[in-house]
Amino acid sequence: MQDDPVTQHVHDAARRARTASRQLATATRHTKDAALLAAADALVEATGSILEANRVDVDRARAAGTPENVLDRLRLDADRVAAFADGVRDVAGLPDPVGEVVRGSVLPNGLRLQQVRVPMGVIGMIYEGRPNVTADAAAICLKAGSAVLLRGSSSAARSNRAIVDVMAGAIAGCGLPSDLVQLLPSEDRASATALMRARGLVDLVIPRGGAGLIRTVVQESTVPVIETGTGNCHVYVDADADLDMAEAIVLNSKTHRTSVCNAAESLLVHADVAETFVPRIVAALVARGVTIHGDATFRAADPSVVAVTEEDHATEYLDLDISAAVVGSVDEAIEHVRTYSSGHTEAIVTSSMATARRFTLGVDSAAVMVNASTRFTDGGEFGFGAEIGISTQKLHARGPMGLTEMTTTTYLVEGDGQIR
Structure with a gap:
């Protein structure tokens, strides 16, 4: 034939x-x-x-x-x-x-x-x-x-x-x-x-x-x-985070360029810093045109925040949207990431080496950032030259x-x- x-x-x-x-x-x-x-x-x-x-x-x-x-x-x-x-x-x-x-x-x-x-x-x-x-x-x-x-x-x-x-x-x-x-x-x-x-x-x-x-x-x-793979990338702001650093990393990860796979789509904040950090980051994101799909704590910070759904947590927006939630511990953050992540890039902001190690070993993604933007998961940024893509599988090629x-x-x- x-x-x-x-x-x-x-x-x-x-x-x-x-x-x-x-x-x-x-x-x-x-x-x-x-x-x-x-x-x-x-x-x-x-x-x-x-x-x-x-x-x-x-x-x-x-x-x-x-x-x-x-x-x-x-x-x-x-x-x-x-x-x-x-x-x-x-x-x-x-x-x-x-x-x-x-x-x-x-x-x-x-x-x-x-x-x-x-x-x-x-x-x-x-x-x-x-x-x-x-x-x-x-x-x-x-x-x-x-x-x-x-x-x-x-x-x-x-x-x-x-x-x-x-x-x-x-x-x-x-x-x-x-x-x-x-x-x-x-x-x-x-x-x-x-x-x-x-x-x-x-x-x-x-x-x-x-x-x-x-x-x-x-x-x-x-x-x-x-x-x-797709990039449902998370930024987790830990209890021991430098909040100035955290704000800069969240904003860069989300708003530097929204249409790329290494842009952050999900934000997690430890309960111990939520009272201080959530209103601050909500104001900064809203000022940049980001629609926040958040839990009760985030909704209380600004009337523009919409109620987050299960689908939101799993969504790669590729736009000026982000899902957001408060978690009670690094283990809860890890569980959230493992439930909803696409396995691309996750970031933790913390001054605790022990917490950073727990997070990096606990999540299962191609790249994990400690105190750095998700936007660095890129072949050029890694010094590989122009990349052909980001692999999220576990065969011989993983990451850029x-x-x-x-x-x-x-x-x-x-x-x-x-x-x-």
């Missing part, structure tokens, strides 16, 4: 990517870095055309009634283009993971054993309306020695096409195949389904977006998946996924004629 046209298109792209990845696998770091630096320069030079394509995407999305927080993820400006171009340069400056010896030994029989990082091969990305992901994913996959098939959302189709065309052209200009970075069609779901089921042609699929997208890819893909998480390993065994 012949494949339908969309499936055939995706499979043909995957075969071209496979061929291109074999050439990339033997490329030197110098060649890969030169291609990345050329791509970064080309992105900056093409800022005008990228922004024009993005303007069309944003106008169409706005006309379709897209919420403002979603438009924020879609919208580009010159600073955002410059930022993801800088991210590409950052990746070029990172050590090449390919060829790194993870471990090695000489066995009793004299065999010399080494576990060495090697490229994954062909990686598929399925993601929603954030054009910066296009540049980030292309850069990380190329540096890690793999080709990438990018399946963005239809809402960002023109922006993504402009970015891919610029990067692929720059890569080809440095002697590497342009097929290392390909954009798949996004008019309907068929191309995503074909990518998810291209087992044998694609080595790994990574979904990046909302809970519905991630769940669909995990459940329907026959290609191995690294699951990125940088270069090493995009590789696999091979065992090299050298002998002198040994037989078993």
Whole structure:
């Protein structure tokens, strides 16, 4: 039975990517870095055309009634283009993971054993309306020695096409195949389904977006998946917290940028400091336009606070909303987090090392902050360069996924004629 046209298109792209990845696998770091630096320069030079394509995407999305927080993820400006171009340069400056010896030994029989990082091969990305992901994913996959098939959302189709065309052209200009970075069609779901089921042609699929997208890819893909997760992130203000610090961390975690997965969505305050801190933080959040979904203590602080529900505690708002509650102990805070968290990032504000340790061991998330904003859970902030996503599962990749998480390993065994 012949494949339908969309499936055939995706499979043909995957075969071209496979061929291109074999050439990339033997490329030197110098060649890969030169291609990345050329791509970064080309992105900056093409800022005008990228922004024009993005303007069309944003106008169409706005006309379709897209919420403002979603438009924020879609919208580009010159600073955002410059930022993801800088991210590409950052990746070029990172050590090449390919060829790194993870471990090695000489066995009793004299065999010399080494576990060495090697490229994954062909990686598929399925993601929603954030054009910066296009540049980030292309850069990380190329540096890690793999080709990438990018399946963005239809809402960002023109922006993504402009970015891919610029990067692929720059890569080809440095002697590497342009097929290392390909954009798949996004008019309907068929191309995503074909990518998810291209087992044998694609080595790994990574979904990046909302809970519905991630769940669909995990459940329907026959290609191995690294699951990125939603970010119902918590900030817990302990009885021993410096309240000035706590206010700054809560405000930064919630309001610095609301449409990202490392923004705080839930606030917990210890009962011992609630009388002082709750009115203070409520006033500060309300002044910044945040709608607080709070318990009785929070509602008593301001009439604008709405009653919190079970659903609120479990919600990733990605907007100027936050759920809030008072807890009686760090153990109660831990239990709340373990009940409602998506396993992304939690933060505790405390001066007690013992309490901090209890919290960090008690919660079960990819990242735990002590006296720092949740907004630091990010590949760039961690020094990994531009990340490809935040993994909330427990396989080989957890937390910000940088270069090493995009590789696999091979065992090299050298002998002198040994037989078993």
